[in-house]
Amino acid sequence: MRNISDIIEKYIKEILDSSDIIKLKRSELAExxxxxxxxxxYVLKTRFSIERGYVVESKRGGGGYIQVIKVRPVTDAELIDEMIGLISYKVTENMAESIIVHLLEEDVISEREARLMLSAIHSLVLEMDIPLRDEMRANLLKAMLRSLTYSR
Structure with a gap:
């Protein structure tokens, strides 16, 4: 059985299929x-991040709402460039995974390519202290993304 986060994510994505911009009330969704x-x-922060191709804006107050926008790049190369731009000199494993999942969901990479990329950036493969590991992961991910740009 899927957990509540998966169910909420699926619901929001189904709404986004019909419109690239939606407004939701947090309290209504919770209810x-x-x-x-x-x-x-939690779902909005972890599953609807910029790395995954979404912009989430929140308006607080009595009539407050959450706006979720699905960002649709014009070309694969543009999306890859945007993802490279998100990577600074270091990147966490979670952020790297989000970028790879986003590329997979947009059909920029295949499932096989995604699995290879995920394997290369995994913490168990990059056995070193955290600051250096995140820097190495950023360099590897940027190199893989650049190679995708030239191979298409």
Whole structure:
């Protein structure tokens, strides 16, 4: 059985299929899924990040809402360039995974390419202290993304 985060994510993505911009009320979503509002925050933060191709804006107050925007790049090369731009001199494993998942969801890379990329950036493969590991991961990921740009 899938967990509540997966169910909430699926629901929001289904709405986004019909429109690239949606406005949601956190309290209404929490009520619909019988969860606490912080669960909605968690899903939005972890599953609808810029690395995954979304912009989430929040308006607080009585009439507050959450706006989720699906960013649609014009070309694969443009998307790859945007992802390279998100990577600074270091990158966490979670952020790197989000970038790879986004490229997979946009059909820029195949499932096989995604698995290879995920394997290369995994913490167990990069056995070194954290600051150096995140720098190495950033360099590897940027190199892989650049090679995708030239091979297409």
């Amino acid at each position: 619909k899924f019988q969860c606490v509002p912080s669960q909605i925050n």
